[in-house]
Amino acid sequence: MMRHTRHSIVLLALVALAACGQQADLKPVAGAELPPAPYGSERQLTAEELLERDTLAEPERSVELRRRSETREDDPFDLPPE
Template sequence: MRPLPALALSLALPFGLGACGQKADLAPVAGQPLPPTPYGAQAQPDAEDLLKLDPLAAPERSVELRKRSEERTDDPFDLPPE
């Protein structure tokens, strides 16, 4: 088995790295249908609906800062190691 020539590898590397930085919006391939309608859905979701994140997948962050130290409440699951 022959190893890849250095020239072929040096030509393939820029093309591979160039494909990683695509900034265009995603769109379905022309002539290809979208995925099938989910079971129980009223209508076929379009490409924008399929790209929206579920609220559980990307929850909002809480940036509330503590103004002063507070006593921690008792945690019944905070047990010492056995």
């Protein structure tokens, strides 16, 4: 009996936590404004545009898999401990 009660409490807590997500559009807090327009821009950016990451902030991964074994070049900085 106690086990079922614990499972119910955990399940209820997870459902309540999942319901906390906000689905509305982002807006500035009452009395606050969005940051000023960037220098040279003719218009102020929206909240969604301000949240978009620049490509330098989130670069694409470029992972090239090796297709065959290759000998490593000598690394002059790979020194043994003193």
